[in-house]
Amino acid sequence: MTGEAVLHQVLERLACDSTTDAFFSADEVADWPSGTLTALIDCGLLQQATPALVIECHGCEARCAMPVEVTAGDAVRPARLRIICDRREDMGPIKVDPARLERWRITGEALASAVARWLGARSPTQSPARRDLWKLSVAGAESRTRVLDLSTEGVPRLTIGDQSIELRDLLEWKSGQVRFASQRMKRFLQQVGDGKETTEARRARVAARKAELIAAGDRSFIKTIAAEENLSETRVKKLLEPPKRPVGSWGGLVASSNPPDSPKKKAKS
Numbered sequence: 183m184t185g186e187a188v189l190h191q192v193l194e195r196l197a198c199d200s201t202t203d204a205f206f207s208a209d210e211v212a213d214w215p216s217g218t219l220t221a222l223i224d225c226g227l228l229q230q231a232t233p234a235l236v237i238e239c240h241g242c243e244a245r246c247a248m249p250v251e252v253t254a255g256d257a258v259r260p261a262r263l264r265i266i267c268d269r270r271e272d273m274g275p276i277k278v279d280p281a282r283l284e285r286w287r288i289t290g291e292a293l294a295s296a297v298a299r300w301l302g303a304r305s306p307t308q309s310p311a312r313r314d315l316w317k318l319s320v321a322g323a324e325s326r327t328r329v330l331d332l333s334t335e336g337v338p339r340l341t342i343g344d345q346s347i348e349l350r351d352l353l354e355w356k357s358g359q360v361r362f363a364s365q366r367m368k369r370f371l372q373q374v375g376d377g378k379e380t381t382e383a384r385r386a387r388v389a390a391r392k393a394e395l396i397a398a399g400d401r402s403f404i405k406t407i408a409a410e411e412n413l414s415e416t417r418v419k420k421l422l423e424p425p426k427r428p429v430g431s432w433g434g435l436v437a438s439s440n441p442p443d444s445p446k447k448k449a450k451s
């Protein structure tokens with residue numbers, strides 16, 4: 183297994199159930215190339231977790247997960263860890279090396295913080311509606327702020343507008359270290375038009391965010407959006423105002439199956 187394969191596995195395991203943390207046991211880590219664990223801890227992706235209470239039984243062929251029993255130490259003997267295997271009757275208690283209980287984890291928050299550092303973004307804010315979604319604000323052109331979505335659902339990816347890039351394409355394994363592919367990120371931002379979001383697109387995005395926050399019960403959504411977008415609350419309110427309608431339309435008061443200013447679907451994209 184290469185360091186790069188380990189890095190990809192770490193990202194995949196977080197995505198496989200994005201609502202919980204993903205753990206790596208001491209047995210697994212023992213198979214990683216030397217220095218890989220340290221590199222993953224140093225870049226902030228992995229952190230040491232509380233010891234495992236259940237580990238794989240090495241006593242019999244079943245190799246099933248068994249709870250570890252702890253016998254407290256006394257003046258004469260140190261604490262002992264053992265598994266009582268119930269798969270075979272002739273099996274006595276199996277001694278367990280305490281080092282085997284060590285484990286490491288990656289959390290969505292750890293990933294979001296690491297990516298924010300690499301991007302030079304402000305601290306990520308977790309979506310109140312979705313545990314697997316973070317908002318990252320980065321400075322764009324002409325001192326405008328761009329907000330990127332970091333999602334760990336399916337595969338970890340960064341999304342801006344309708345464009346997204348997978349994190350495994352942005353993280354490289356070089357000389358035993360995790361490196362952020364800044365140039366690739368720069369190209370991605372240029373592709374999506376860094377700092378060139380149209381007011382219309384911005385309105386749509388802010389309105390979608392408002393709906394999301396309301397659904398999550400955030401009553402001070404104006405304040406939340408202002409903080410995320412690095413805008414004044416007045417500006418956010420302006421963006422959320424409905425677009426000006428022709429005089430006499432009266433919005434919802436006049437029943438109309440096809441209002442003249444309804445947004446038309448783009449024929450080409």
Ligand SMILES: [Zn+2]
Pocket residue numbers: 239240241242243244245246267268269
């Ligand atoms: Zn067993």
